[in-house]
Amino acid sequence: MPDSLNAFNARSPAEAEEELLACCASRAFAGKVAALRPYRDLDGLVAAAGAAVRELSWAEVLEALRAHPRIGERAGGDDRQASWSRQEQSGLDDGVDDEVRAALLEGNRAYEERFGHVYLVCATGLSGAELLGRLRERLGNDEEREREVVRGELAAITRLRLGKLVKEGR
Template structure:
């Protein structure tokens, strides 16, 4: 969607564009209400500030929509399509990496009680696996901070992909 159109559409349509970026109602409402934006850069800057910080409840709600790393969502939603694209660096046919990711996901979920989240776009499967293994040594509070940052990065990358000048 062009920025000019995003700036002028009905609020409900703007929310529909924003929600797949990250399903955090406060963030979606803040960005929607701040329109119009003079540039894509100003939109991204505002969106970044509005995402700082995400509350623990917002993080939990947003994580409900994220698949495990290595799992390919099959739904036809905008969010599922974005997730498939972001995980393009994870080759499901590489059984060694797939098994290591599955094992790491289980260990992570057991320790932290949520799915492992990382901005996968631009990262290779070995990089993701190394990050997963490293983050397993974090404390819950350290991991909370990292997960919120990863959500912000994902939201901004997705927003950047759906809005053009």
């Protein structure tokens, strides 16, 4: 077991929850995953986190979504979550033309109007054009299907961030 996972397992419940909130900003998620410690390995932590995301009520998912900036907007602050968000959206930093940026802005507005929350996508490794294509595709979803997609995207982002958390091992 990596020393960083040992350190995470040894934290107080409040400290562990605070670290987990950088991965998924739902208090219910953080409480559940922290309570299930100790974890033998990253795979066990990721599995528990995935189950916890799937079990969130929709109100708890919305709580987590409020911590995510719109696609194309830079997260402010210097905390872990903001730093990770900027890394995840780095595909928008270079080579994205004004047309794609404007379409993302308009798409974000249309998405929020249709679904009532930020468009969430695991942006790591995706270009602006790919993010825009996914946004446009998802605008065609009904509410039930979109909620399933959002949960999947939230789980994917959480999985990536847990890997970073364990790797950083503060």
